[in-house]
Amino acid sequence: MYTIREYVWPDSVETAARLNQKKQTTLLAGGIWVRLGRRRIGTAVDLSGLDLVGIRQTDDGFEIGAMTPLRDLECHPGLAAAYGSLFKDALSGIVGVQLRNAATVGGSVWARFGFSDVIAALLTVDAEVLLFEGGRMPLAAFLDRPRGQRDLLLSIILKPAVTRAVFQTFRLEAADIPALNCGAALLPDGGLRAVVGARPAIAQATLLPAAALGESPDAPALGRLLADRFRYGSNLRGSAEYRKHLAGVLLGRCLQTLLSREGAQYED
Amino acid sequence: MKIEFQLNGRPFSRDVRPDAMLMTVLREAGCASVKCGCETTNCGLCTVFVDDRPMLSCAYPAPRAQGKTVVTLEGLQDIAADFGAFLADQGADQCGFCNPGFVMNVIAMQRAFHLAAGSPLPSDDEIRGFLAGNLCRCTGYAGQTRAIRRYLTERVGCVETADGAGAADGAAGETADAVEAVGSAEATDPAALQETTDAAGAAEATDAAGEVARG
Numbered sequence: 001m002y003t004i005r006e007y008v009w010p011d012s013v014e015t016a017a018r019l020n021q022k023k024q025t026t027l028l029a030g031g032i033w034v035r036l037g038r039r040r041i042g043t044a045v046d047l048s049g050l051d052l053v054g055i056r057q058t059d060d061g062f063e064i065g066a067m068t069p070l071r072d073l074e075c076h077p078g079l080a081a082a083y084g085s086l087f088k089d090a091l092s093g094i095v096g097v098q099l100r101n102a103a104t105v106g107g108s109v110w111a112r113f114g115f116s117d118v119i120a121a122l123l124t125v126d127a128e129v130l131l132f133e134g135g136r137m138p139l140a141a142f143l144d145r146p147r148g149q150r151d152l153l154l155s156i157i158l159k160p161a162v163t164r165a166v167f168q169t170f171r172l173e174a175a176d177i178p179a180l181n182c183g184a185a186l187l188p189d190g191g192l193r194a195v196v197g198a199r200p201a202i203a204q205a206t207l208l209p210a211a212a213l214g215e216s217p218d219a220p221a222l223g224r225l226l227a228d229r230f231r232y233g234s235n236l237r238g239s240a241e242y243r244k245h246l247a248g249v250l251l252g253r254c255l256q257t258l259l260s261r262e263g264a265q266y267e268d
Numbered sequence: 269m270k271i272e273f274q275l276n277g278r279p280f281s282r283d284v285r286p287d288a289m290l291m292t293v294l295r296e297a298g299c300a301s302v303k304c305g306c307e308t309t310n311c312g313l314c315t316v317f318v319d320d321r322p323m324l325s326c327a328y329p330a331p332r333a334q335g336k337t338v339v340t341l342e343g344l345q346d347i348a349a350d351f352g353a354f355l356a357d358q359g360a361d362q363c364g365f366c367n368p369g370f371v372m373n374v375i376a377m378q379r380a381f382h383l384a385a386g387s388p389l390p391s392d393d394e395i396r397g398f399l400a401g402n403l404c405r406c407t408g409y410a411g412q413t414r415a416i417r418r419y420l421t422e423r424v425g426c427v428e429t430a431d432g433a434g435a436a437d438g439a440a441g442e443t444a445d446a447v448e449a450v451g452s453a454e455a456t457d458p459a460a461l462q463e464t465t466d467a468a469g470a471a472e473a474t475d476a477a478g479e480v481a482r483g
Binding site for chain 2: 001002003004005006007028030031032035036041044046048069071092093095096097098099101102174175
């Protein structure tokens with residue numbers, strides 16, 4: 001449990017960002033993870049009153065407010081039409097509906113958890129983030145920035161970077177954090193984008209050019225080839241060797257779905 | 269700091285610490301159904317509705333409830349008693365500790381799936397998926413699943429469809445190994461389960477493999 005000296009409702013994003021310049025300030029998004037720690041918070045700034053909730057369909061994609069609950073991504077018809085079951089597959093294993101009603105997409109992205117299914121799924125579709133100070137940048141670039149910056153995440157932007165995407169997450173027990181997660185997407189130029197997360201380090205992406213796919217691509221072999229490009233570590237949910245094997249198999253399955261006719265169905 | 273919200277249909281106001289969780293405030297207000305079961309934001313026992321969405325009140329900052337509508341099991345006594353009878357009828361609860369949060373989320377599921385007379389009965393996988401965030405350490409969830417299916421068909425009026433039955437069969441198929449391990453093929457047949465008094469062990473094995481086995 002944390003302690004809070006002062007609980008503040010900012011009247012604008014600008015106010016929240018200004019309050020956030022102080023070290024004693026903690027921004028409260030879903031509040032799930034911070035509650036598990038013992039942080040002594042001087043000023044807790046509640047972001048839930050700002051206009052940061054909701055999934056907006058734009059001309060060429062989506063803008064997802066940082067305070068949008070994970071559950072909304074799972075259930076959004078527009079996202080389902082654009083990305084099939086990607087977000088449902090990626091998020092529905094996270095603890096329970098009640099937690100996903102509280103946990104936010106912005107809180108998950110900002111925290112940069114290694115095990116994050118949210119980040120892995122967003123990275124699969126090459127999402128961008130919009131920061132109050134830092135502006136707009138690819139999620140991958142955001143993840144590479146040093147931690148501890150006192151910025152404020154406003155939204156996640158999805159543009160038509162991929163034509164089709166699938167996700168596989170592997171848990172030792174239902175509702176636990178994943179031992180590994182994988183995503184794969186077809187690019188407009190016919191190439192592939194593959195993501196592996198919970199390695200247990202944070203998700204990373206790699207690309208495979210269309211030329212490497214050949215006439216009749218061998219999905220399991222390509223899965224292993226792509227899995228070899230990532231580094232894996234060991235912890236209580238699995239060894240590095242186990243994770244590498246899993247990644248090969250799961251990426252293979254992702255590619256099988258992506259490259260098959262059945263996988264194309266939801267485009268129609 | 270002072271907060272005000274609607275609690276079970278009545279205006280409620282209280283001075284709370286800025287770091288208070290909604291769960292604590294609700295318990296102090298006399299809502300004894302709301303409990304903290306796990307301390308790790310996992311078990312679902314503290315489930316309440318905040319603006320109609322099921323939430324873990326153990327991790328919900330109390331000040332955030334300002335102006336919202338909060339409903340606990342105390343505010344849903346009729347439906348709780350009704351569904352509770354189905355749980356008891358199936359022998360689903362043992363110690364009963366997890367019941368309040370579980371019942372809350374079953375009600376949430378009924379609403380989220382828009383279940384009403386004539387709705388197709390959700391598959392066991394759909395039911396388990398929605399309720400995965402409610403832990404029960406006594407049972408294997410088989411009795412609860414039976415109780416939900418009966419409640420939804422007999423009370424709500426859901427209709428078992430060919431699709432739903434197919435999904436349920438699929439779930440049973442996945443767990444065939446577990447069922448064989450305890451030597452009771454009957455466990456795959458829900459009807460047989462309802463009539464077999466000593467099927468609980470088999471049913472637990474079924475669910476452990478099919479759904480949770482949380483240790």
